Amino acid sequence: MYYKFVDNLIYYNASDKSGVLFFVPFTAKKTRFSSDITGVFLNYFDSSSFLKDDFRISLSCLTPEQFEPLWNTLLAEYIVIEDKRI
Amino acid sequence: MKLGELSQLAVFNSLKNGNIGIDLGVVTFRIQTKLPDVQRIFAELYADYTIITPEQSSDFQVAVKRVNLLRRWIRPQVEFSLDDYIPFLPLPRSQAYPLLEWGMNWCMAAHRHNYLLIHGAVLEKNGDAIIFPAPPGSGKSTLCAYLANRGWRLLSDEMTVISLDTGWVHPFVRPICLKNNSISLVKTWFPDIVVSNIAKDTVKGDVAHVKPPKDSVDKILVPAKVKAIVLPKYSPDTELDIFTLTKCDAFEAISSNAFNEGMLGEAGFKAIRRLIESTDTVEIHYNNLAVVAEFLEEGRFCA
Numbered sequence: 001m002y003y004k005f006v007d008n009l010i011y012y013n014a015s016d017k018s019g020v021l022f023f024v025p026f027t028a029k030k031t032r033f034s035s036d037i038t039g040v041f042l043n044y045f046d047s048s049s050f051l052k053d054d055f056r057i058s059l060s061c062l063t064p065e066q067f068e069p070l071w072n073t074l075l076a077e078y079i080v081i082e083d084k085r086i
Numbered sequence: 087m088k089l090g091e092l093s094q095l096a097v098f099n100s101l102k103n104g105n106i107g108i109d110l111g112v113v114t115f116r117i118q119t120k121l122p123d124v125q126r127i128f129a130e131l132y133a134d135y136t137i138i139t140p141e142q143s144s145d146f147q148v149a150v151k152r153v154n155l156l157r158r159w160i161r162p163q164v165e166f167s168l169d170d171y172i173p174f175l176p177l178p179r180s181q182a183y184p185l186l187e188w189g190m191n192w193c194m195a196a197h198r199h200n201y202l203l204i205h206g207a208v209l210e211k212n213g214d215a216i217i218f219p220a221p222p223g224s225g226k227s228t229l230c231a232y233l234a235n236r237g238w239r240l241l242s243d244e245m246t247v248i249s250l251d252t253g254w255v256h257p258f259v260r261p262i263c264l265k266n267n268s269i270s271l272v273k274t275w276f277p278d279i280v281v282s283n284i285a286k287d288t289v290k291g292d293v294a295h296v297k298p299p300k301d302s303v304d305k306i307l308v309p310a311k312v313k314a315i316v317l318p319k320y321s322p323d324t325e326l327d328i329f330t331l332t333k334c335d336a337f338e339a340i341s342s343n344a345f346n347e348g349m350l351g352e353a354g355f356k357a358i359r360r361l362i363e364s365t366d367t368v369e370i371h372y373n374n375l376a377v378v379a380e381f382l383e384e385g386r387f388c389a
Contacts, residue, residue, distance in 0.1 A: 010352060012359045018332030023355040028348050030341070030355065032334060 002049040090133030107138040116144040204246040214313035219343035225320030228268040240302040261295035321371040336367035
């Protein structure tokens with residue numbers, strides 16, 4: 001199954017590196033992430049599709065126990081969605 | 087023309103018929119009430135405001151009146167209406183004036199979505215505005231009353247109104263709402279200020295409203311650029327402690343105090359983002375208002 005970052009995602013990358021807030025327009029909700037890992041997210045913002053395993057590998061700084069809650073949050077908050085084009 | 091230039095009889099008759107309104111800059115209200123205490127307090131607290139005539143349109147047509155039937159006579163109650171819509175449950179008759187003020191706040195918070203609206207006071211000095219977002223009970227209104235009578239221009243004691251286009255804050259100058267002990271404190275500090283009667287046993291405790299300084303009302307059309315965000319927290323054991331917030335923490339603090347961020351969606355998120363990036367945010371714990379005023383006037387908000 002392929003995934004992608006949702007279109008029209010808006011983010012605030014705090015200038016003091018205190019974190020990044022993602023805003024999903026159609027839910028009007030925002031979610032905060034650490035600046036350390038969101039640098040990786042930005043590589044996927046061009047609507048490219050990816051597999052969950054590839055995404056997990058790119059976040060090599062996280063253990064599997066850290067990755068799964070992050071992944072679940074990304075899905076639950078509609079920041080990442082299934083790419084039905086594929 | 088200012089409300090205070092009319093005779094008292096003219097003001098009371100106009101309020102009785104709903105023929106008079108006031109211009110608050112970002113919004114206009116037309117007010118109707120036959121309750122003599124509300125008429126008297128309104129005439130006193132809004133004397134410096136520009137009125138709108140019956141021929142001019144108003145953004146909101148509001149009224150405070152007695153509830154009909156049994157509650158007119160037995161434990162009498164009053165209700166607030168916007169046009170013919172009654173948004174709240176009635177309150178005891180003795181709380182009629184605060185009900186008018188709270189109702190006007192609700193009108194703004196519920197409908198004025200061409201601005202970002204934040205629960206917080208905002209004051210300006212030397213061209214720099216400071217926003218004081220805070221939940222009830224933080225001492226915000228007492229701090230606001232102190233600063234407003236010590237040379238700071240009051241833009242609002244309750245609702246910060248931010249332009250979505252410019253990010254500047256627009257005045258929404260209204261009587262300052264004081265609660266409980268702060269009423270007697272402020273009267274002691276500033277014996278010449280005009281204060282309404284005290285409404286007792288409201289949901290916020292004892293409540294009174296203070297007439298805003300004339301200078302602040304005269305500049306009701308003058309916006310200001312925000313320099314800093316200060317989250318106040320009254321702390322009886324602390325003269326002044328200052329804590330710098332990270333940008334992300336500041337964003338979340340503003341967001342949690344925003345009335346209409348969700349309603350505004352993307353525009354609200356971007357407005358808060360611009361605000362946070364262009365200002366510094368601190369949290370202060372304090373028990374000494376003079377020391378707080380000195381800190382604010384120094385104007386240094388980043389470590």
